[in-house]
Amino acid sequence: MDIKGFQFSAVEAAIKKPGRKDLALIFSEKPALACAVFTTNRVKAAPVLLSESRILSGKAQALLVNSGNANACTGENGMAVAKQTTKLLATELGISDEYVQVSSTGVIGVQMPVERICSSIPELVVGLQSGTLDDIAQAIMTTDTFPKMEARSAVANGTSYTVAGIAKGAGMIMPNMATMLSFVITDAYVEPALLQKTFRLGVDDSFNSITVDGDMSTNDTCLLMANGAANNSIIKSGTPEGDVFSSILRDVLLSLAKQIVRDGEGATKFVEVIVTGAASDEDAKLAAKAIANSSLVKTAFFGQDANWGRIFAAVGYSGAEVDQSRLSLSFDDVLMAENGIFAGDDAEARGTVVLKKKEFTVTVNLGLGNGTAKIYTSDLSHEYVSINADYRT
Amino acid sequence: MDIKGFQFSAVEAAIKKPGRKDLALIFSEKPALACAVFTTNRVKAAPVLLSESRILSGKAQALLVNSGNANACTGENGMAVAKQTTKLLATELGISDEYVQVSSTGVIGVQMPVERICSSIPELVVGLQSGTLDDIAQAIMTTDTFPKMEARSAVANGTSYTVAGIAKGAGMIMPNMATMLSFVITDAYVEPALLQKTFRLGVDDSFNSITVDGDMSTNDTCLLMANGAANNSIIKSGTPEGDVFSSILRDVLLSLAKQIVRDGEGATKFVEVIVTGAASDEDAKLAAKAIANSSLVKTAFFGQDANWGRIFAAVGYSGAEVDQSRLSLSFDDVLMAENGIFAGDDAEARGTVVLKKKEFTVTVNLGLGNGTAKIYTSDLSHEYVSINADYRT
Numbered sequence: 056m057d058i059k060g061f062q063f064s065a066v067e068a069a070i071k072k073p074g075r076k077d078l079a080l081i082f083s084e085k086p087a088l089a090c091a092v093f094t095t096n097r098v099k100a101a102p103v104l105l106s107e108s109r110i111l112s113g114k115a116q117a118l119l120v121n122s123g124n125a126n127a128c129t130g131e132n133g134m135a136v137a138k139q140t141t142k143l144l145a146t147e148l149g150i151s152d153e154y155v156q157v158s159s160t161g162v163i164g165v166q167m168p169v170e171r172i173c174s175s176i177p178e179l180v181v182g183l184q185s186g187t188l189d190d191i192a193q194a195i196m197t198t199d200t201f202p203k204m205e206a207r208s209a210v211a212n213g214t215s216y217t218v219a220g221i222a223k224g225a226g227m228i229m230p231n232m233a234t235m236l237s238f239v240i241t242d243a244y245v246e247p248a249l250l251q252k253t254f255r256l257g258v259d260d261s262f263n264s265i266t267v268d269g270d271m272s273t274n275d276t277c278l279l280m281a282n283g284a285a286n287n288s289i290i291k292s293g294t295p296e297g298d299v300f301s302s303i304l305r306d307v308l309l310s311l312a313k314q315i316v317r318d319g320e321g322a323t324k325f326v327e328v329i330v331t332g333a334a335s336d337e338d339a340k341l342a343a344k345a346i347a348n349s350s351l352v353k354t355a356f357f358g359q360d361a362n363w364g365r366i367f368a369a370v371g372y373s374g375a376e377v378d379q380s381r382l383s384l385s386f387d388d389v390l391m392a393e394n395g396i397f398a399g400d401d402a403e404a405r406g407t408v409v410l411k412k413k414e415f416t417v418t419v420n421l422g423l424g425n426g427t428a429k430i431y432t433s434d435l436s437h438e439y440v441s442i443n444a445d446y447r448t
Numbered sequence: 449m450d451i452k453g454f455q456f457s458a459v460e461a462a463i464k465k466p467g468r469k470d471l472a473l474i475f476s477e478k479p480a481l482a483c484a485v486f487t488t489n490r491v492k493a494a495p496v497l498l499s500e501s502r503i504l505s506g507k508a509q510a511l512l513v514n515s516g517n518a519n520a521c522t523g524e525n526g527m528a529v530a531k532q533t534t535k536l537l538a539t540e541l542g543i544s545d546e547y548v549q550v551s552s553t554g555v556i557g558v559q560m561p562v563e564r565i566c567s568s569i570p571e572l573v574v575g576l577q578s579g580t581l582d583d584i585a586q587a588i589m590t591t592d593t594f595p596k597m598e599a600r601s602a603v604a605n606g607t608s609y610t611v612a613g614i615a616k617g618a619g620m621i622m623p624n625m626a627t628m629l630s631f632v633i634t635d636a637y638v639e640p641a642l643l644q645k646t647f648r649l650g651v652d653d654s655f656n657s658i659t660v661d662g663d664m665s666t667n668d669t670c671l672l673m674a675n676g677a678a679n680n681s682i683i684k685s686g687t688p689e690g691d692v693f694s695s696i697l698r699d700v701l702l703s704l705a706k707q708i709v710r711d712g713e714g715a716t717k718f719v720e721v722i723v724t725g726a727a728s729d730e731d732a733k734l735a736a737k738a739i740a741n742s743s744l745v746k747t748a749f750f751g752q753d754a755n756w757g758r759i760f761a762a763v764g765y766s767g768a769e770v771d772q773s774r775l776s777l778s779f780d781d782v783l784m785a786e787n788g789i790f791a792g793d794d795a796e797a798r799g800t801v802v803l804k805k806k807e808f809t810v811t812v813n814l815g816l817g818n819g820t821a822k823i824y825t826s827d828l829s830h831e832y833v834s835i836n837a838d839y840r841t
Contacts, residue, residue, distance in 0.1 A: 095765070096764040097763075097764040098760050098761055098765075098770060098772045099764075127757060127760075127761075128756075128757050128785065128789055128790070129790075130773065130787065130788055130789035132789075133789075162757065163758065163760065163761060164756060164760070164790050165790065166790075273760075273764060350743065350828075362556075364520060364521050364556025364557035364666075365556065367491050367521050367556065367557070368520075368556060368665060370490075371489035371492070372488070377490040377491060379490065379491045379492070380523065382521075394523065395523055396521055396522060396523040396525075396526075396557070397558070437830050437833050437834070440747050440828060440829060440830050440833060441830070
């Protein structure tokens with residue numbers, strides 16, 4: 056994969072435990088157009104606060120990211136560390152520290168090992184000669200079981216360009232947003248307005264439409280950098296080239312988001328929850344989120360139990376307008392319930408077959424209007440409990 | 449325990465599986481003052497809809513309750529069954545069916561075995577000669593591991609009276625309300641306004657202040673009947689007798705609610721979540737509920753991991769006004785974090801000792817105002833997943 060004008064590096068800074076790379080750098084040879092979305096949690100990690108203030112310039116040239124420590128609930132000292140480390144990195148790179156984004160993931164409430172990070176930064180910069188985006192995807196993993204990457208290329212007016220992204224997820228995954236870091240880069244030369252609009256819509260349909268456990272993290276970040284190094288003629292909104300760019304950027308975002316759900320902590324199922332017929336799109340999203348976050352629904356998925364009644368119960372308390380006599384529900388194409396009641400004994404056997412699959416769709420029609428929503432989620436397994444009971448040890 | 453003028457009966461109607469009593473009756477020899485609260489889920493079971501309409505009279509004389517089938521998502525047929533069975537019971541008892549409350553708990557979406565219930569009703573009425581309230585507490589259990597009962601007696605102007613209650617819970621437990629049935633009876637002669645006010649406040653502080661898994665059921669019901677059979681002089685609001693009555697009724701409700709949390713599905717911990725210093729009581733309740741419902745917080749409790757950062761993260765997404773630099777948190781009397789940051793290494797060891805206890809308190813001070821709230825909750829264990837993965841089998 057060739058993404059022009061970007062360099063990568065990852066090193067072992069022993070932030071949490073020795074033996075794995077946990078400090079990484081993405082560097083653009085020239086300042087890139089940048090946009091980002093961050094957690095809406097009111098308890099925000101220091102790197103989120105710092106990056107949020109810096110992204111206002113619309114530009115970024117480097118991203119410093121670590122796993123093993125979230126630098127959250129670390130107070131003024133945490134902010135001082137974020138500033139100190141990005142300042143040191145900026146000096147080493149010979150760029151303005153205002154163009155350095157910073158991101159952290161890991162345990163909350165523990166101060167960062169600032170000396171180990173600072174002493175690793177020169178090595179990190181030297182590593183830009185030989186690193187790959189895959190190295191970064193590996194270095195940002197916490198309880199993830201596989202690195203998450205996606206890339207697409209296209210041609211704009213005869214010049215090819217690439218959109219590539221990486222992500223980490225696993226737990227604390229919830230719309231708006233997740234314990235989720237995602238960094239997407241492109242060498243395409245794109246009109247800023249098109250970039251921002253596509254990014255915003257793409258994040259809504261991807262990272263803001265997934266949930267693993269309903270917990271929202273203090274560190275969620277999705278950052279996009281576009282450095283124009285492909286030297287294509289500028290891609291504008293409302294053109295065929297603009298449509299192609301939007302389409303592949305959204306594909307990359309959605310692919311990364313789905314990978315996060317597939318690798319949700321302890322997940323054994325990937326479930327697409329579709330709500331139709333709601334009084335509004337907002338109601339549809341409320342209902343879909345209630346289903347996707349219900350512990351009872353998710354344990355039934357884990358147990359491969361076609362317990363559609365729990366899904367109706369979740370819809371009922373979601374806050375969406377509901378008329379129980381109009382509800383219908385299908386697992387894939389098997390109609391389980393209609394007009395609020397069971398569709399018959401045959402459905403039970405056929406529905407159970409669907410739930411034994413690794414991936415399936417749950418469609419609930421509220422029978423009230425035209426509102427729709429889609430949420431991707433996983434099941435709730437023994438393994439989730441094990442991972443999170445012992446996370447810090 | 450002597451509760452004058454009430455009779456009890458429970459029989460085996462083989463509603464779900466043979467070998468246990470699953471159909472029960474509480475009968476008051478004369479019509480009793482009655483008040484009730486029901487689930488706020490928009491998907492409501494037929495017995496809830498029927499009982500809700502009947503309680504408007506302010507009177508009840510009998511309660512028919514079954515376990516093994518929720519009679520929820522059963523459509524018009526479910527309502528017909530609720531009417532038919534209560535009509536038959538009323539005829540056998542020689543009372544108006546408008547005075548018969550009905551309640552069900554168990555699997556959602558399966559039609560009731562109406563013939564088995566109807567054929568069991570005569571036996572149920574005969575059993576009133578010899579039954580006890582304890583029989584009812586046993587018969588309404590589903591995944592409960594122990595029956596839940598509480599009783600208190602007092603003397604009003606020289607005449608003794610009793611308040612006694614039973615409950616079932618286990619899963620789908622969430623404020624406003626829970627998969628939770630509770631029936632409280634008293635032979636006290638009480639002013640209706642005092643009865644209703646005390647009941648409402650008592651339910652808010654008990655059943656509406658507990659959560660096990662954040663799921664709200666289709667069947668929640670809390671019913672109070674006061675038949676006055678103790679023949680005490682009427683207990684009025686604003687008198688010492690009124691205060692005593694309020695106090696013991698609220699004690700009974702709170703005791704039953706706490707028993708539900710202690711017996712939450714797979715629960716190994718009983719945790720009192722206290723939020724103080726919120727901008728308002730509403731904000732305090734939002735924060736306390738977010739903590740008590742967080743899968744990440746609850747798995748940390750199960751793992752006996754003093755992971756206070758997850759609790760701050762939950763407060764941060766609760767919707768309550770939060771200034772992260774003012775947050776403090778204690779496990780029992782061990783201060784874990786102050787001004788938003790960790791209180792020091794000594795706290796970690798001492799906090800871990802607290803979390804190894806079976807019962808402890810989590811207190812979060814938001815440092816903003818005078819709002820307070822208290823929620824009782826349990827942890828999230830492997831056993832919860834096992835119970836709910838296989839509930840219907």
